[in-house]
Structure formats: structure tokens, C-alpha cells
Amino acid sequence: MNKLNWLFTFSSLSVVLVTIERFSPTTKILLQPYNFLRLHEVVQMSVLITLTVLIPFFVVREITNNFETIRERRGFWLFLLFVLGIYFYATGNGLHEVSSFNLNNYCDAKNIVGELCNAFFFNDYYTGNIYYFIGGTMMVVAGLLLEKLQPRFKFNNRELAISILNAAIYALAIFAYAAFDVVLVGLIYSVILMIVSLALFISIRKNYRKYPLITYTTITYSLGTIAALLVRFH
Numbered sequence: 001m002n003k004l005n006w007l008f009t010f011s012s013l014s015v016v017l018v019t020i021e022r023f024s025p026t027t028k029i030l031l032q033p034y035n036f037l038r039l040h041e042v043v044q045m046s047v048l049i050t051l052t053v054l055i056p057f058f059v060v061r062e063i064t065n066n067f068e069t070i071r072e073r074r075g076f077w078l079f080l081l082f083v084l085g086i087y088f089y090a091t092g093n094g095l096h097e098v099s100s101f102n103l104n105n106y107c108d109a110k111n112i113v114g115e116l117c118n119a120f121f122f123n124d125y126y127t128g129n130i131y132y133f134i135g136g137t138m139m140v141v142a143g144l145l146l147e148k149l150q151p152r153f154k155f156n157n158r159e160l161a162i163s164i165l166n167a168a169i170y171a172l173a174i175f176a177y178a179a180f181d182v183v184l185v186g187l188i189y190s191v192i193l194m195i196v197s198l199a200l201f202i203s204i205r206k207n208y209r210k211y212p213l214i215t216y217t218t219i220t221y222s223l224g225t226i227a228a229l230l231v232r233f234h
Helices: 003-022 039-063 073-106 115-149 157-180 185-210 212-232
Strands: none
Touching: 003 039, 003 157, 003 212, 039 073, 039 115, 073 115, 115 185, 115 212, 157 185, 157 212, 185 212
């Protein structure tokens, strides 16, 4: 299995770990002093979200031939977009996690009243998620365009099958966010990336084996988004 498929596999593993952790006892363990956070938020921000930044970084390293592509002008600006995306992604996640803790620990999340609790709700579901998904969009789009600048792979049938399997697994995470979240921010994000990735895939469809990241991303967001739309608006 080549390095890119290993990274796709690690991405699949990371979303499985994120899901398992959200339903684990860490959501009940308050940290001292002052019950300042749950163990859940610390694990998410320190370990799991870090993985979801490191993996795309190494994907970019692979598709740019150890960053060779970013020495060109267009490659440089796309890599800068990727780096800025990491900033927004991490900022949004941090705001979301802390606001989620405050909302669930100090308010009745099922019956939100008062200015403070409504602010926690807004920062949890809107401000944090909007920053998070803006950053995610920047990271994904930068990676896709970097691959399109200078493709360096050609997947055989076995490699393609592995990437499709990983895309289907990751699509489950996209589906969960887009279909079941309280607000529509995740759905809007997935629709945007489905459209962008489909547009890029159409432009390279005759040589799609040379563009495994574009193909993988198109399958991921198409499956996850279409399923979410069916659930949301059936």
C-alpha cells in the first residue's frame, strides 16, 4: 500500500477514534482545579484534532513531492491557503470545545435560557463551527488544487479500491455532521466541498487515476452529503 493510501487509512481511523471518544467516559470526567474542563475537551483539542491536522499536512507533502510544488508561485499561494486554513480550523475547534463544555456544564442544554447560555450555544454551534469549517474548506481546497497543479501518482485497481473504501468510511463522518447536527453549518460545508470536488473531478475525469486525492475527496463528500440531504429533507 502506498503512502497516500496509508494516510487515507489513518484519516479513516482518526474519524473512528473521534466518534468513539465522544461516547466514552471522558465526557463525564471533570478536571481540576475548579472543574475547568472535561477530559473530553482536552483529548479532542490535544490529540484527536491534532491528528486531523497532521494527516492532511503529510498528504500535502506527498502530493507536492516533498513540497517541491510549493516552490512555484501558484503552489506557494496554495500552501499559504492551507496554512491559514489550519489556523481557522484550530481556532474554531478550540472555541467550539470550550463553548460546548460551558453550555453542557453550566446550562440546561435542552432548555437554553438567558443571555449567557445562549451565547455559549451560539459560540458552540455557530461561531466555533463556522471558523472550523471555513478552515477545513481552505485546507481541503488547497490540497485539491495542489494535486491538480502537478499530479504525481497513477493508482492501479488495488490502490483505487483501498482509497474508495477509505472514502466511504470518512463519508460516514461527513454524513453524521451534515445530517444530525442541531444547525445546518455542517451541511452547508459539505455541500460546498461536494460542489468544488465534483467540479475538479469533472475536469480530470479522463485521467482520474492520476488524481487520487481529488477522486477520494469527491467520493467522500458526494456520498456523505447526498445521504445527509436525503435524511434532512426526506
